[in-house]
Amino acid sequence: xxxxxxxxxxxxxxxxxxxxxxxxxxxxxxxxxxxxxxxxxxxxxxxxxxxxxxxxxxxxxxxxxxxxxxxxxxxxxxxxxxxxxxxxxxxxxxxxxxxxxxxxxxxxxxxxxxx
Amino acid sequence: xxxxxxxxxxxxxxxxxxxxxxxxxxxxxxxxxxxxxxxxxxxxxxxxxxxxxxxxxxxxxxxxxxxxxxxxxxxxxxxxxxxxxxxxxxxxxxxxxxxxxxxxxxxxxxxxx
Numbered sequence: 001x002x003x004x005x006x007x008x009x010x011x012x013x014x015x016x017x018x019x020x021x022x023x024x025x026x027x028x029x030x031x032x033x034x035x036x037x038x039x040x041x042x043x044x045x046x047x048x049x050x051x052x053x054x055x056x057x058x059x060x061x062x063x064x065x066x067x068x069x070x071x072x073x074x075x076x077x078x079x080x081x082x083x084x085x086x087x088x089x090x091x092x093x094x095x096x097x098x099x100x101x102x103x104x105x106x107x108x109x110x111x112x113x114x115x
Numbered sequence: 116x117x118x119x120x121x122x123x124x125x126x127x128x129x130x131x132x133x134x135x136x137x138x139x140x141x142x143x144x145x146x147x148x149x150x151x152x153x154x155x156x157x158x159x160x161x162x163x164x165x166x167x168x169x170x171x172x173x174x175x176x177x178x179x180x181x182x183x184x185x186x187x188x189x190x191x192x193x194x195x196x197x198x199x200x201x202x203x204x205x206x207x208x209x210x211x212x213x214x215x216x217x218x219x220x221x222x223x224x225x226x227x228x
Contacts, residue, residue, distance in 0.1 A: 004158075031214055033214065033215075033216075035216075035218075041220070042117075042119070042218045042219060042220040042221070043159070043203065043205075043218040044218070045215050045216060045217070048214050048215060055214070056214070056215055058215075059215075091158065091159070095214070103149055103161035103164050104161065104216075105161075106151075106158040106159045106160070107158055108157060108158045109158055
């Protein structure tokens with residue numbers, strides 16, 4: 001079984017530019033989550049999709065962040081325009097069940113650096 | 116007060132010893148508790164989950180949960196150098212935020228030969 005795939009693995013962009021991160025969950029996993037870890041801080045929840053619907057987007061920092069999951073398969077997270085404080089590692093995770101009864105499977109993350 | 120707090124570490128133990136990792140949480144309605152292991156530059160990997168008070172053992176790992184004290188711990192017996200990693204405590208409060216995990220800052224564990 002293929003795991004959760006994220007790309008790019010690294011991205012360096014200039015302040016004000018746009019970046020799009022992509023996550024391919026494990027096939028058949030309806031639940032998809034985005035998390036972020038900024039330097040020196042804990043991993044923080046951004047949002048949760050159930051299929052193509054946003055179940056919870058309470059962690060999205062501001063309207064510069066836009067997440068989509070067309071067709072309930074892969075998801076994209078766009079940051080536009082990027083700011084310095086957006087730098088960090090963005091993790092995607094997926095699970096088959098609703099909730100975390102059996103835990104998630106995380107992707108390897110995208111390290112975003114905004115300069 | 117942080118929602119999930121872990122002992123700050125870093126924690127260093129000799130090979131073969133027991134490593135004890137601790138975590139407290141603030142939300143009394145928390146229902147599910149997880150320990151993830153993260154090697155440097157890698158993704159978090161689930162190693163233990165616990166939902167009921169008491170102990171849960173899986174190989175060299177034992178998770179302990181005390182909901183009255185809002186405390187969860189992870190014991191690693193016969194620690195090996197390959198256990199050296201950052202250990203993350205995560206809590207799911209359930210309810211309307213089903214699936215949303217709140218993480219602690221992590222404890223770096225080093226097992227030296």
